[in-house]
Amino acid sequence: MGHKKSHRPYGWCLGALAVTIAVFAAGQLFLCVAYPRNAVGFRLEEGDAANLQGFTLQGLWRQSETAMLSFTLKDGELSTKPRLSNSESDTTWMMARCNLCVPEEDWQEVDAAAEGSYVSGAYGAYFLKTSYEGMQYNAQVTHLEAMYTLTAADGTDRSIRFSLGELETAEPVTVTAELYGEKGNQESYGYFVSAGAVQDIDADIRDVQVLSSTDQVALYIQGGNGESGGIYCVRKFCTSDEIRKQVPEVTVHGVSVPSQTEPYGSIEEVCPFEEGEEMVVCDNQENTRLRTGRWMLTQTQDGTLFLRLLDEEWRPMNRIELDTKLTAGQTVTALPAMRSDEIVFTVADETGAGKTVLLRMQDENIGMQEELALVPESPPITAGFSEDGSRIMTVQETKKELTGTVPGSVQEHYLSSQSLTEELQCSAMAVTGWQIQVYSSQNSATPVLTASLEYGLPQRWREEVWMNGIYDSERTIYLFRVIPAWQTEEAPA
Amino acid sequence: MKSLLRYTAWNWNMGRVSAGVLLGFGAAVECVLLFAAAASINQAAMEYNGIVEASGTLWVAWLVYLMLPISAQWPQEAAGQKSRVSYTILTMPMPRWQILVARTLSTALWVAVGFAVQSLLLVLMYGPITALQSTVANGFFSFEVTAQGRFWWALADCGLFRLILPANGAGSILVLLLILVPALMSAAACSHHGRRRVAAEVVALAVQMTLSALAYQLVVGYITGTQVLDMILKNRAATFVSLGLAGLVVMSVVWSVAALYRSEMTA
Numbered sequence: 001m002g003h004k005k006s007h008r009p010y011g012w013c014l015g016a017l018a019v020t021i022a023v024f025a026a027g028q029l030f031l032c033v034a035y036p037r038n039a040v041g042f043r044l045e046e047g048d049a050a051n052l053q054g055f056t057l058q059g060l061w062r063q064s065e066t067a068m069l070s071f072t073l074k075d076g077e078l079s080t081k082p083r084l085s086n087s088e089s090d091t092t093w094m095m096a097r098c099n100l101c102v103p104e105e106d107w108q109e110v111d112a113a114a115e116g117s118y119v120s121g122a123y124g125a126y127f128l129k130t131s132y133e134g135m136q137y138n139a140q141v142t143h144l145e146a147m148y149t150l151t152a153a154d155g156t157d158r159s160i161r162f163s164l165g166e167l168e169t170a171e172p173v174t175v176t177a178e179l180y181g182e183k184g185n186q187e188s189y190g191y192f193v194s195a196g197a198v199q200d201i202d203a204d205i206r207d208v209q210v211l212s213s214t215d216q217v218a219l220y221i222q223g224g225n226g227e228s229g230g231i232y233c234v235r236k237f238c239t240s241d242e243i244r245k246q247v248p249e250v251t252v253h254g255v256s257v258p259s260q261t262e263p264y265g266s267i268e269e270v271c272p273f274e275e276g277e278e279m280v281v282c283d284n285q286e287n288t289r290l291r292t293g294r295w296m297l298t299q300t301q302d303g304t305l306f307l308r309l310l311d312e313e314w315r316p317m318n319r320i321e322l323d324t325k326l327t328a329g330q331t332v333t334a335l336p337a338m339r340s341d342e343i344v345f346t347v348a349d350e351t352g353a354g355k356t357v358l359l360r361m362q363d364e365n366i367g368m369q370e371e372l373a374l375v376p377e378s379p380p381i382t383a384g385f386s387e388d389g390s391r392i393m394t395v396q397e398t399k400k401e402l403t404g405t406v407p408g409s410v411q412e413h414y415l416s417s418q419s420l421t422e423e424l425q426c427s428a429m430a431v432t433g434w435q436i437q438v439y440s441s442q443n444s445a446t447p448v449l450t451a452s453l454e455y456g457l458p459q460r461w462r463e464e465v466w467m468n469g470i471y472d473s474e475r476t477i478y479l480f481r482v483i484p485a486w487q488t489e490e491a492p493a
Numbered sequence: 494m495k496s497l498l499r500y501t502a503w504n505w506n507m508g509r510v511s512a513g514v515l516l517g518f519g520a521a522v523e524c525v526l527l528f529a530a531a532a533s534i535n536q537a538a539m540e541y542n543g544i545v546e547a548s549g550t551l552w553v554a555w556l557v558y559l560m561l562p563i564s565a566q567w568p569q570e571a572a573g574q575k576s577r578v579s580y581t582i583l584t585m586p587m588p589r590w591q592i593l594v595a596r597t598l599s600t601a602l603w604v605a606v607g608f609a610v611q612s613l614l615l616v617l618m619y620g621p622i623t624a625l626q627s628t629v630a631n632g633f634f635s636f637e638v639t640a641q642g643r644f645w646w647a648l649a650d651c652g653l654f655r656l657i658l659p660a661n662g663a664g665s666i667l668v669l670l671l672i673l674v675p676a677l678m679s680a681a682a683c684s685h686h687g688r689r690r691v692a693a694e695v696v697a698l699a700v701q702m703t704l705s706a707l708a709y710q711l712v713v714g715y716i717t718g719t720q721v722l723d724m725i726l727k728n729r730a731a732t733f734v735s736l737g738l739a740g741l742v743v744m745s746v747v748w749s750v751a752a753l754y755r756s757e758m759t760a
Contacts, residue, residue, distance in 0.1 A: 012509065013502040013599075016606050023609040027616075027658040031649055 211282050211314070218270075218314050220279050229278060231271035231314045270314045276301045281332045281345065295343055297334070299326055307343070309364055318364040322357075330354065335382050344383050352376030358383050358392065497591045505599035508565035512603045515564045516610050519557035523550045527618050531625040541619060541647035544626070551712060554611055554653060555705055558604070558671075559698065562679035565603035566596065589753035593746070596680035597673070604672045612657045619647060652712035663718035664711075671708055674742060675701040681749035689752070693745060700741055 211218040211231065223229035273279075282296035294310040303326040309317040324347060326332065335344040341361045348354035353376055360368040368389050374380070383394040530548030545551070587595075648654045659665050678697035685693050710716045716724075724731045 010499075010502045013505045013602070016505070017602060020602070020605045020609040023613055024605075024658065027612050027654075031655075031658055031660060 220282065222278060223273060223275070228275045229273045230269050231310070233268050233270050233314055271308070271310060271316045273298065274300070277306070280305065280326070281334045297322075297332055297345065303327060305332075307359070307366075309361070320366060324357065335380060337382060337384060339384055342384055344380075346374055346380065348374055348376075352379070356380050356383055356394070358385065360385050360389065496586050497595050500587060500592070501595040501598045501602075504595055505565075505602055508568050508599070508603055511564040511568045512561060512606075515557060515560055516607055519553055520610060520614050522553050523548075523614060524618060526550050526553065527622050528625060531622045532629060541623065542651040544622060545615070545651055545653055546713065551653065551709070555709070557607060557611075558675075558705055558708075559701060561604055561607050562600050562675045562697070562701070563694070565600050566679045566683045590750050592753055593680055593684060593749055596683060597677045600679050601672050601676035604676055608657045608668075608672070612654055615651060615654050616648065619644060623647070652714055656708060656712050659718060661718065663722045665718075667707070667711065667718050667721060671704055674704060678742060678745055681745045684749035684752045684756075693748070696741060696745060700738055703738060 211220050219232045221229050221232055277298050277300055280297040280299050282294070294312070294314065296308050296310065298306045298308055300306070305322040305324045305326060307318075307320045307322055309320070311317050326347070327349075329350050330347055331349075333346045333348070335346065335356075337344050339360075343359040343361065344356065346354060346356045352374070354374040356372040356374050358368075358370045358372065359366050362368075368385060370385070370392055372380075372383065372392070372394065380394050383392060385392060526548040527544060527550060530544045656664075657668065659668055675697065678700055679694075682690055682693035682697045707721065711718060711721070725735045726732065
């Protein structure tokens with residue numbers, strides 16, 4: 001009997017064969033048939049449009065379907081019937097990109113909630129997911145707005161912009177620009193256009209500085225060649241990817257930037273400078289308190305400082321001459337103010353000595369002015385008048401290494417699994433704390449310590465962490481988040 | 494034909510313990526790795542595919558894939574020695590080349606079973622892994638990804654899963670090659686004895702490793718199945734390498750059939 005059994009050992013073999021075929025068939029059925037059709041969904045997990053708290057966007061569509069994507073919003077859930085053309089080939093790759101357009105004051109919240117990745121796929125299905133690209137915020141609106149650019153096989157783009165409650169299809173090439181601040185992507189210089197039209201970037205290279213890439217793209221262009229400088233706002237632009245498709249790259253100031261053969265944007269001069277006038281310093285993203293307008297300091301050729309007040313569109317409101325003259329070697333630094341109507345900046349020489357100038361504005365003019373001595377060992381972070389202007393408060397920085405202060409989970413948050421350099425850099429940032437001390441005084445000679453605050457990561461560093469994490473690899477998912485809880489210990493003496 | 498199938502089934506059964514243990518051990522290790530990866534906060538925002546890749550599961554799958562043909566083949570000969578009567582009764586009426594075919598089929602079935610186990614594992618692990626991931630992430634995120642179709646999406650986006658379950662002709666051809674070529678080479682190696690067998694096994698493993706390197710490129714998404722076939726057809730160097738590999742396989746088969754007939758004559 002056993003002999004016979006060994007001759008016909010089909011049972012297990014056939015069973016395994018059947019199970020294997022069943023698994024493969026079920027898997028294929030699942031992938032080919034059971035995909036959630038019409039299931040690109042946008043769902044606010046919590047909060048509402050104003051709060052911009054966590055959200056999830058997932059989408060997928062099958063190839064060989066045609067027409068455009070259409071989104072609808074209903075009961076807090078955005079759904080769509082995905083239809084996309086030009087994707088007959090199963091090797092078509094598509095990219096989806098989403099930019100969060102949020103007001104500046106909501107950055108912190110969105111930072112905490114932002115998650116996403118660049119996802120692309122082949123094999124007959126394509127994936128659309130929220131993508132979060134570092135500092136690529138646009139603070140144009142107070143409601144959630146997302147824009148998608150889908151690059152099809154033939155190289156054409158389809159852009160969809162939608163907001164909560166409204167839907168709009170954008171022009172195919174007017175998507176978003178990858179413009180960042182001075183610390184960010186240097187491709188921003190490639191977008192320089194002037195005189196309302198695009199010029200060859202090789203024709204006249206002048207010093208261009210990105211003043212803002214948040215609410216709108218504003219550039220400062222230094223005067224030269226007999227022309228005065230000024231502030232320009234970019235009104236329309238392409239992505240760097242789009243530009244690369246049509247133009248070769250050139251090197252400007254040692255930075256590789258795209259040149260162009262065809263117009264790809266437009267620019268408007270919003271604040272022309274006097275001849276010989278140059279920008280010295282401009283309030284930047286750190287100065288978030290000055291919401292009602294902007295300001296910058298300029299100097300003429302003889303070193304006289306001027307305060308230029310600008311509106312939200314960077315248009316000139318007033319130009320005030322200050323009783324300060326800059327000498328060679330002196331640098332001017334803008335500080336974040338405590339109130340929206342105050343302006344603080346320092347003028348320091350090479351040793352760090354100099355003065356802090358504190359201004360309170362009133363009807364576009366200087367209402368109060370105070371100058372404080374600048375101590376190199378303890379540079380001010382900010383300063384301000386009390387409500388009635390009788391007292392001055394300064395916040396000074398004390399550099400202090402905090403040891404053993406970082407919870408393990410925080411360090412892990414700043415690690416990236418892909419790049420050792422990033423890892424070290426981010427860890428190094430995470431383990432250094434900052435302590436700032438708030439002094440209150442009638443005058444700068446007798447400061448009294450009134451408060452002490454400790455921060456794990458200052459906002460400025462956070463930006464750098466974002467930058468460091470995002471731009472190395474398009475395909476890498478990085479996770480960064482600031483955890484407010486910060487345990488500190490004094491280093492043993 | 495009947496005798497071929499009977500020997501195939503018998504042959505397959507002989508590898509049940511060793512291949513089963515290998516598959517079971519591999520699956521257990523993969524589970525542990527997946528859970529460990531999902532429990533790490535670094536992976537809190539990762540897609541399922543990201544966890545699979547970051548966990549090291551691919552390496553385990555690769556090792557199992559490399560070992561499976563050998564572990565399915567080698568015990569057969571030992572079993573053949575032990576139950577020589579059954580072996581002789583089964584193989585006596587068969588032409589020698591059919592022995593190679595039967596061994597290839599039985600090994601191919603084991604590799605296919607291995608693929609099925611791998612895909613099942615990925616499906617079954619999805620729930621626990623994402624649950625654990627959500628638990629870990631809840632401490633840090635104010636939301637969780639619960640959009641419709643996440644399960645489908647996770648698997649459709651999982652490179653290993655899509656390698657095993659391809660959606661197009663090119664992918665299917667590659668999977669068939671991944672199953673059949675190692676099976677054939679391993680079966681061919683088992684036709685030899687002594688040093689020849691070692692040499693044949695080395696060649697078989699080299700071919701299999703080349704194929705697995707290609708599979709890795711597919712899994713991590715560097716290249717698609719269609720692109721692979723395109724490259725083989727259009728790129729001269731790729732065509733040359735592919736022809737070289739095919740030549741190795743053919744030579745190995747011819748060598749093995751010759752060995753089988755020689756052993757018959759010797760007997």
